[in-house]
Amino acid sequence: MDKIIINGGRQLHGSVRVEGAKNAVLPILAAALLATEGVNVIREVPNLSDVRTINEVLKSLYAKTEYKPEIGELIIDSTETLTSEAQFEYVRKMRASILVMGPLLARNGFARVAMPGGCAIGSRPIDQHLKGFEAMGADISFGHGFVEARAKNGLQGAKIYLDFPSVGATENIMTAAALANGTTLIENAAKEPEIVDLANFINEMGGRVIGAGTDVIRIEGVEKLVGAVHNIIPDRIETGTFMVAAAITGGDVTIENALPEHNAALISKLQEMGVVITELDEGLRITAQHPLKSVDLKTMPHPGFPTDMQSQMMALMLKAEGTGVLTETVFENRFMHVEEFRRMNADIKIEGRSVIMNGPSDLQGAEVAATDLRAAAALILAGLVAEGVTRVTELIHLDRGYVNFHQKLKALGADISRVSSESETADTEVVHS
Numbered sequence: 001m002d003k004i005i006i007n008g009g010r011q012l013h014g015s016v017r018v019e020g021a022k023n024a025v026l027p028i029l030a031a032a033l034l035a036t037e038g039v040n041v042i043r044e045v046p047n048l049s050d051v052r053t054i055n056e057v058l059k060s061l062y063a064k065t066e067y068k069p070e071i072g073e074l075i076i077d078s079t080e081t082l083t084s085e086a087q088f089e090y091v092r093k094m095r096a097s098i099l100v101m102g103p104l105l106a107r108n109g110f111a112r113v114a115m116p117g118g119c120a121i122g123s124r125p126i127d128q129h130l131k132g133f134e135a136m137g138a139d140i141s142f143g144h145g146f147v148e149a150r151a152k153n154g155l156q157g158a159k160i161y162l163d164f165p166s167v168g169a170t171e172n173i174m175t176a177a178a179l180a181n182g183t184t185l186i187e188n189a190a191k192e193p194e195i196v197d198l199a200n201f202i203n204e205m206g207g208r209v210i211g212a213g214t215d216v217i218r219i220e221g222v223e224k225l226v227g228a229v230h231n232i233i234p235d236r237i238e239t240g241t242f243m244v245a246a247a248i249t250g251g252d253v254t255i256e257n258a259l260p261e262h263n264a265a266l267i268s269k270l271q272e273m274g275v276v277i278t279e280l281d282e283g284l285r286i287t288a289q290h291p292l293k294s295v296d297l298k299t300m301p302h303p304g305f306p307t308d309m310q311s312q313m314m315a316l317m318l319k320a321e322g323t324g325v326l327t328e329t330v331f332e333n334r335f336m337h338v339e340e341f342r343r344m345n346a347d348i349k350i351e352g353r354s355v356i357m358n359g360p361s362d363l364q365g366a367e368v369a370a371t372d373l374r375a376a377a378a379l380i381l382a383g384l385v386a387e388g389v390t391r392v393t394e395l396i397h398l399d400r401g402y403v404n405f406h407q408k409l410k411a412l413g414a415d416i417s418r419v420s421s422e423s424e425t426a427d428t429e430v431v432h433s
């Protein structure tokens with residue numbers, strides 16, 4: 001089991017480039033299954049464990065894929081007949097495997113996917129995905145740990161109002177509707193930039209998706225989709241994580257490949273705290289001088305403050321002056337990292353769906369365990385400013401969503417390394433670089 005070891009107290013300086021977005025590439029690779037002619041060439045694919053998992057899922061469904069991580073390219077040939085069943089071994093590893101359900105249902109009229117179950121951040125049901133498929137004429141059934149959708153007469157366009165603007169449900173319904181008979185309207189749709197990237201990709205394959213990025217998405221079903229070349233958008237959560245890394249250390253960091261329009265809520269909150277953010281041709285420059293001012297914030301669906309930046313922002317608020325209240329409205333259990341922050345001497349308490357911080361906390365290095373992907377990043381950020389040594393374990397979460405995270409921080413001046421725990425001794429550390 002690997003650990004990341006940080007010696008706190010270094011300011012970060014320099015430039016870092018962010019990768020293609022995990023939350024865009026996963027639905028897009030699933031949607032690639034819609035093409036019955038030609039191959040899809042997906043570029044700016046980040047080398048993440050989640051990408052390797054979805055690649056395995058596509059292959060298990062009989063798509064032919066060629067992954068070239070060194071150039072960030074994944075080629076998918078889904079022109080042969082596909083099987084309709086996604087196994088638990090993949091869905092268990094990565095919930096986003098559920099996103100193959102829409103494309104399989106659209107292509108085969110049938111999809112059988114292992115039930116994802118709950119996870120650290122909440123129960124995460126898929127009722128809105130299924131409500132969409134049902135409205136389009138699919139019969140839904142459950143059994144033996146699987147959910148099945150069967151559209152005997154093919155999928156028909158429908159009007160679907162989502163109870164909540166779910167990202168995954170919007171994506172699954174968009175892909176199912178892409179080959180359906182007639183027009184589908186998704187009302188109260190998710191508006192995240194990753195939804196727009198997926199819509200652009202479907203359109204590049206010959207689809208007709210209009211309105212992505214607004215509350216109402218209109219999908220006119222087409223006869224067939226054909227392979228295309230697509231570049232994944234930059235990862236706004238990786239961008240945000242490096243923005244916080246610069247701010248928490250009082251550093252000066254330029255983030256290349258960053259799109260400020262995807263991070264408006266975060267930029268506004270950081271500015272309120274006193275962080276200086278400058279838009280450059282090559283990306284975003286973040287400079288910060290402490291003390292920073294505490295703020296209140298609430299996570300919301302896009303364009304609100306992203307839940308995927310909540311834990312990293314919590315780390316930053318711990319170092320800000322004054323009382324800050326952070327409220328999580330998207331997931332019901334996304335505060336597992338609070339206990340870990342407490343182990344680092346954070347002055348923090350949970351009250352219902354909010355946490356209250358009295359800053360600045362005098363953070364101290366400790367051994368802490370990542371409880372989910374963004375918690376892993378947040379604990380590392382806290383380690384950058386804690387007094388002494390912080391060891392972060394359970395890096396399996398980190399590797400789902402960040403490429404070379406510790407090397408990128410090291411290149412910016414952090415005192416950080418990654419070791420196998422068996423080999424961790426004072427003199428001989430096996431460093432993974």
Ligand SMILES: CC(=O)N[C@H]1[C@@H](OP(=O)(O)OP(=O)(O)OC[C@H]2O[C@@H](n3ccc(=O)[nH]c3=O)[C@H](O)[C@@H]2O)O[C@H](CO)[C@@H](O)[C@@H]1O
Binds near residue numbers: 096123
């Ligand atoms: C791979 C990917 O893109 N993951 C992102 C996606 O997850 P994901 O697509 O799972 O998130 P959703 O937007 O669907 O979920 C948001 C909320 O809606 C609830 N819900 C969702 C679907 C449903 O059928 N019923 C229901 O009740 C969920 O339990 C959760 O409380 O959006 C989340 C919210 O921005 C992000 O945190 C994740 O990083």
Ligand SMILES: C=C(OP(=O)(O)O)C(=O)O
Binds near residue numbers: 095308374401
């Ligand atoms: C929660 C996240 O991802 P997933 O939906 O894949 O679990 C995330 O990216 O922070």
